[in-house]
Amino acid sequence: MTQKIDLELISLTKRYGATVAVDAISYHFDAGTYACLLGPSGCGKSSTLRMIAGHETASDGAITLGGRDISTLPPAKRGTAMMFQNYALFPHLSVLDNVAFSLTMKGVDKGTRHARANELLELVDMTAMTDRLPAQLSGGQQQRAALARALITKPDVLLLDEPLSALDPFLRIRMRAELKKLQRELGLTFVHVTHGQDEALALADEIVVMNDARIEQAGKTRAVFDAPSTAFVARFLGSHNVVVMPEGLVAVRSDAMKVTDQTGAKLPGTITNIEYQGTHVALTAAVPGAQEVTALLSDKDFFGNPKELGEAIGLDWEAEAAHALAG
Numbered sequence: 001m002t003q004k005i006d007l008e009l010i011s012l013t014k015r016y017g018a019t020v021a022v023d024a025i026s027y028h029f030d031a032g033t034y035a036c037l038l039g040p041s042g043c044g045k046s047s048t049l050r051m052i053a054g055h056e057t058a059s060d061g062a063i064t065l066g067g068r069d070i071s072t073l074p075p076a077k078r079g080t081a082m083m084f085q086n087y088a089l090f091p092h093l094s095v096l097d098n099v100a101f102s103l104t105m106k107g108v109d110k111g112t113r114h115a116r117a118n119e120l121l122e123l124v125d126m127t128a129m130t131d132r133l134p135a136q137l138s139g140g141q142q143q144r145a146a147l148a149r150a151l152i153t154k155p156d157v158l159l160l161d162e163p164l165s166a167l168d169p170f171l172r173i174r175m176r177a178e179l180k181k182l183q184r185e186l187g188l189t190f191v192h193v194t195h196g197q198d199e200a201l202a203l204a205d206e207i208v209v210m211n212d213a214r215i216e217q218a219g220k221t222r223a224v225f226d227a228p229s230t231a232f233v234a235r236f237l238g239s240h241n242v243v244v245m246p247e248g249l250v251a252v253r254s255d256a257m258k259v260t261d262q263t264g265a266k267l268p269g270t271i272t273n274i275e276y277q278g279t280h281v282a283l284t285a286a287v288p289g290a291q292e293v294t295a296l297l298s299d300k301d302f303f304g305n306p307k308e309l310g311e312a313i314g315l316d317w318e319a320e321a322a323h324a325l326a327g
């Protein structure tokens with residue numbers, strides 16, 4: 001537990017023929033970090049995860065775990081385990097045998113592997129389901145079985161490829177809380193691939209935002225969200241306006257936008273949309289330069305001073321709310 005088993009990607013590259021799927025990315029994951037790899041479809045997230053797992057060979061660069069180069073080791077020898085999007089449970093095996101599967105492959109005797117599988121099933125609250133087949137489980141239960149199966153190998157790093165995407169929205173939120181709790185309890189490094197911004201913000205200690213085979217920005221989740229360094233990151237994470245100002249391109253969070261009179265405001269605008277969101281009202285305005293900005297106002301602020309479509313307003317923000325963007 002006290003040993004530092006950090007995961008490091010060093011100039012990691014994946015080429016499929018002429019396609020560069022991952023382009024010399026480097027990143028250091030401290031042991032025990034919950035990290036999300038985040039980015040649009042095709043940016044190289046899954047290829048990165050598969051290279052860490054050993055399901056894909058790296059074209060260049062290296063992967064180290066606890067200082068040991070694992071780049072060319074077979075998956076079972078790396079100290080990593082992978083949980084797949086569709087859980088990949090064996091349909092003809094009981095939950096218990098699915099969880100014990102990797103120990104069966106290692107020749108561990110039945111008593112020992114069943115005892116260990118039962119421990120893991122208890123950890124994920126699945127003791128009552130050990131004799132069922134995967135088809136007799138709900139989506140959330142299948143996910144817990146898949147988690148137990150991945151954890152039975154005692155990995156230092158758990159790799160999760162879109163682990164919540166097969167679940168309905170309600171269950172997704174519940175299971176994401178369970179994932180986070182499990183990660184905290186076990187103190188393992190989790191590297192979780194998602195294209196969902198909300199999911200990454202809710203779960204991750206650190207986010208790695210990828211774009212076009214490279215890392216666009218990475219770091220502590222809140223630091224990245226608070227100060228996106230590029231227009232891509234600001235737009236991808238959402239809840240930010242990217243505005244061309246005389247001093248250059250800036251990001252301003254929607255909840256930092258103030259609606260005022262036009263006199264003295266940073267931007268004049270005309271309201272183009274008002275969307276009631278329950279706790280908040282999202283007010284969108286057209287501003288000079290054929291741009292649109294959104295201000296997220298509390299329900300109380302908006303209805304204390306209601307506005308109409310087409311109304312002329314001013315948009316303002318504190319100087320420190322604006323972050324200069326590169327490109």
Ligand SMILES: Nc1ncnc2c1ncn2[C@@H]1O[C@H](COP(=O)(O)OP(=O)(O)OP(=O)(O)O)[C@@H](O)[C@H]1O
Pocket residue numbers: 016019020021039040041042043044045046047048195
């Ligand atoms: N086996 C393969 N052969 C050829 N090209 C591939 C292969 N796997 C992935 N690619 C290409 O590599 C690039 C990165 O793919 P990857 O699956 O890593 O992206 P991703 O960010 O995980 O996308 P998604 O969110 O859609 O899963 C894409 O252009 C993809 O078409």
